[in-house]
Amino acid sequence: MLTLVGEDRPGIVARVTGTLTEAGCNLGEASMIRLGGNFTIMLMVTGGSSPAELEATLAPVAVDLGLRLHIDPVTGGGHQHLIPNIQVRVMGADRAGIVSAVTSALARSGFNILELESDVAGDADSPVYIMNIQGCSEATVEALRESVAGLKGQGIAVDISPIETLIG
């Protein structure tokens, strides 16, 4: 698992993936996104050289692009997708502890987060925290709603809805 983080600029993905391809690597599942002016890459890579050789190959590119590089050997691979069945949308005046409060309540119901993305909207004086979570849960929508019901009094709006995936 490669992690690369640095100030955003055009050409990062092209340069990094080009170097990996030349080194004989296969690229797998990836998450690449701009967060707060930084560009972040988490990328599954197989084949090619050892982690140490891979690091040696990528290090000059990372330095050149101003990216921090981290490599973790991991055992996972492709084709291990889970299909989320629950969508959770959260919105509240930005303050410490929103993510923790919501996800703790969900975790107590056995909810498994597959994807979480969040953003701070509004303006600097009155920021609004917005978070979307997709995940798997054996607990019913009603049970999950019950589990987060207490947060309403804290000014956190949590909307929980089923995701019905259409296979056709």
Added chain:
Amino acid sequence: MAIREILKLPDERLKQVSAPVERFDADLLLAIADLEETRQAGPAAVGIAAPQVGWFERVVIVDVSTKKGVPNHGHLILVNPEIEHWEGFDMGREGCLSVPDYTGNVIRATRIRLTACTPQGKPLAFEMDGFEARAVQHELDHLDGLLFIDRVVSRRTDLFQRKVYAGKGRSGGGKPDANRRGDAGGA
């Protein structure tokens, strides 16, 4: 009857536009029976389109009646289907027998008016919404050589919330297109 092989990505034939059915005969009924048997054999598909089994005529089968609490018209065999009117839009998650091990969010019209023929050539007309309308749009795309992956939008492009504004100046009638965001930025 026979279970036919499902064409899977990146099979170029999936991009082919299918031809209207012209002969409503016994061969058509046999082919439809195969198509249904193939749908049933797969992983819980609510629909299947003829080109998915390498049969390039405009026939789809849709049946969302197995989904709890979903309004539906039962088991539908639609020959030469045409969507005549689209309304509203919503995002939903889709997968496909022809694209194993991948699901993605797709924008579809929430309400459609549809005409088609029965396998015997008799005219049909439906108004449908929600999940059933989504299934029909997904299957009809196959007839035009389109897969849901041609319409997938970023998982961060969350349109679910816009439901709140439903009825307030929503565009109606136009065919919805994938809402590709044109964010400026680097990378």
